[in-house]
Amino acid sequence: MLVVYTSKTGNVARFVARLGLPALRLGDGTEKIAEPCLLITYTTGFGQVPPEVLRFVENNRHLIVGVAASGNRNWGANFARAADLLAERYGIRVIHKFELSGTARDIEIIKEAIHALSGTEQCAVA
Numbered sequence: 001m002l003v004v005y006t007s008k009t010g011n012v013a014r015f016v017a018r019l020g021l022p023a024l025r026l027g028d029g030t031e032k033i034a035e036p037c038l039l040i041t042y043t044t045g046f047g048q049v050p051p052e053v054l055r056f057v058e059n060n061r062h063l064i065v066g067v068a069a070s071g072n073r074n075w076g077a078n079f080a081r082a083a084d085l086l087a088e089r090y091g092i093r094v095i096h097k098f099e100l101s102g103t104a105r106d107i108e109i110i111k112e113a114i115h116a117l118s119g120t121e122q123c124a125v126a
Contacts, residue, residue: 001021001022001035001036001037001038001065001114001117001118002021002022002023002024002033002035002036002037002038003016003019003021003022003023003024003037003038003040003114004023004024004026004031004033004037004038004039004040004056004060004064005023005024005025005026005039005040005041006025006026006029006040006041006042006050006052006053006056007025007042008042008044008050009042010101011042011070011100011101011102012040012041012042012070012101013025014101015040015070015098015101015102015106015107016040018102018107019107019110019111019114021111021114024037026052026053026056027052028052028055029051029052029053029054029055029056029059030055030056030059031056031059031060032059032060033060033063034063035063036063036064036065036117036118037060037063037064037065038064038065038066038067038068038095038110038113038114038117039053039056039057039064039066039067039068039086039092040067040068040069040070040110041053041067041068041069041070041082041083041086042069042070042071042082043069043070043071043075043078043079043080043081043082043083044082046075046078047075047077047078047081047082047085048081048082048085049082049085049086050082053082053086057086057090057092061090061092064090064092065093065117066092066093066094066095066113066117067082067083067086067087067092067093067094067095068083068094068095068096068097068098068110068113069081069082069083069094069097069098070097070098070099070100070101070102071097071098071099072099072100073099079097079099080097080098080099083095083097095109095110095113095117096109096110096113
């Protein structure tokens with residue numbers, strides 16, 4: 001499964017590199033894909049979705065099987081809130097939330113989720 005991601009400070013890029021899976025880094029969000037993907041994003045501002053992610057989702061929603069988001073726990077309720085907002089607005093399943101560039105366990109959770117999503121449409125939400 002393709003991993004589509006965006007990274008502002010490099011945390012998400014480092015996380016995705018550690019997955020070792022085919023990945024597409026978003027530019028301005030106008031990219032089009034032709035296969036199912038897991039979207040991984042950072043959270044910006046005070047718990048907002050980056051604008052390039054909103055553009056990408058508008059054009060590719062039907063192929064996005066789940067979303068994971070990075071954040072900083074110092075933001076409390078707004079921690080990795082981009083995933084929650086995408087779930088609320090577009091019905092995209094939240095797969096996982098991780099802090100900064102994630103831990104080895106976060107990588108494992110995402111790999112397990114991708115495996116589950118590639119085989120079936122059922123996946124445990126972490």
